[in-house]
Amino acid sequence: AQSVSQHNHHVILSEAASLELGCNYSYGGTVNLFWYVQYPGQHLQLLLKYFSGDPLVKGIKGFEAEFIKSKFSFNLRKPSVQWSDTAEYFCAVRPYSGGGADGLTFGKGTHLIIQP
Template sequence: AQSVSQHNHHVILSEAASLELGCNYSYGGTVNLFWYVQYPGQHLQLLLKYFSGDPLVKGIKGFEAEFIKSKFSFNLRKPSVQWSDTAEYFCAVNTPMNTGFQKLVFGTGTRLLVSP
């Protein structure tokens, strides 16, 4: 079964520090990859996605992620974090189901705290 691993459960950074959150997935076929963010008290929002093409994808709020097929990875990066980036970050992979439809398989999430 498809699985997604996020290695860091909690990350604490100071403002202006660089961020990299790891994500690895297990499925060997064609994948669509996503990073969602959940700010305190808010819903899951799409940060960025990879479907095909350039493996370096740029999302909102200065985030980017790199798809490395050989490593089954889709790490999230931001060169300089802000206090407002404090949130929980979820990596997810689109997985085909028997009916041909999709479901998202999520990682456990990484809780990021940025101190001012």
């Protein structure tokens, strides 16, 4: 079974700092990759996704992620964070099996706090 590791459980940054959240997965085949965000009191929202093509994907609110197949990684980045980026961030993986329905496999999440 696949698994997802998020290396940082808690991250505290100041506004305007650069952000990189690590995500590694274990699965030998083709995967679909996702980053979801959960703002305080709200439900999970999709930040960005990678299915195929350009390994550098851009999402909402200035976030981007790079898929490095050789490293089984899908790290999330933002050049300059804002206070409003305070949230829980989840990396998720879905094997591309071509049929049937598998849910997403999530990492444990990273709690990001941005200090003004």
